Amino acid sequence: MPAKKYHHGDLKNALIKAGVGILSKDGVGGLSLRKVAKKAGVSHSAPYAHFADKQALIAAISTEGFKHLYTELDAAVSPYSSDPRQQLIEGAWAYAQFATNNTDTFNIMFSGVLEKEKDYPAFVEISRKTFERVVEIIKACQDAGVLRPSPPELMAVSVWGQVHGIISLALEGQISHTVLDRFTLRDILLFALDSNVGRD
């Protein structure tokens, strides 16, 4: 058992970790700097040595969330390097899984909670990188004739937007029961992707 030291040693990461914990327990509205500090075992003003303000901590949590998302997305897609259509499907499904397993992190990443994303270079970088990974998948699909020719970034926004939108609506409880009673979220995503992929 390590005796309590005045200096934590790795408080910054501990705060991010504590933040994720509070977030998934109490939701976005229940996330407070003071709770995070308490959970990390430091005084209520200690976080200010590592984060300029609450937004900065939120940015760090969001950045971590994006890294997590990127990892899961990449892991889901990589096994199908010879089957672009399956990459699309499994990528979308990984996205959905991440969102449903980390609802509040997903919310913090995409729901306007972080107010000035541009101010946080690490956040910008990982979200750029994630988008580029999507573009790669799209390009592979286009090369294989699975998606129609077009500027790949444009197609990426179109397809990503669709997947993102459907999942967001699902999390928000906005998908009608007349649909949810008959189709799973995976069914819905497959149907949606088919619209882009073309009819068989």
Next chain:
Amino acid sequence: MPAKKYHHGDLKNALIKAGVGILSKDGVGGLSLRKVAKKAGVSHSAPYAHFADKQALIAAISTEGFKHLYTELDAAVSPYSSDPRQQLIEGAWAYAQFATNNTDTFNIMFSGVLEKEKDYPAFVEISRKTFERVVEIIKACQDAGVLRPSPPELMAVSVWGQVHGIISLALEGQISHTVLDRFTLRDILLFALDSNVGRD
């Protein structure tokens, strides 16, 4: 100039209106019951005569937002009753316009700020009605052969999800500059809808 009366007369609506004002000035994070009360010219605890808590006011604002959205959507679509494809396009565009002109209201409606939507029947009702309006458009498109045959509600979720997702990502600043430099939001939406509508 009407002398100040002890009873406001229509405080409930005044609070909702004040709330919308604060929301569009200070954003979701800047919305507080006390500010709203002050703006409406009543004491800080007066709102509790009309709303159980802050969430209830947020629900009312969201409900008002949905009514607004429904009106704009319907108005944009109605003129094209003989051209389902145009209904789709103008409906999507009206949705985009609403979102960009009322960013924070849109956020409150769709970004998990309202935590228990189910508890607010008026909110559930207007969002159901809005979805049904979308389904109508989809049906018209399917009858005209503009959209492929399928359960219309499923197609509605797919198309609505796409439009909603693209707009959400745009508001969130998540659409890459490599895309935004070359395409307007309308271009992107048209491209996305084309994926569903079929190729010409």
Next chain:
DNA sequence: CTAAAATCTAGACAGTGTCTAGTTTAAAAT
């Protein structure tokens, strides 16, 4: 006209983000 209900005010409480001043420790400079 009176009783009850609805509407509003004022005060209090715990919790919040953030600031300042000071304390402890680690790192750097001599």
Next chain:
DNA sequence: ATTTTAAACTAGACACTGTCTAGATTTTAG
């Protein structure tokens, strides 16, 4: 090795928040 400096942390304060209570005022019902 010792001193200086900077980093990490604590404690206290402030204004602001949501919400509760008790009481005042006005409207509505019986």
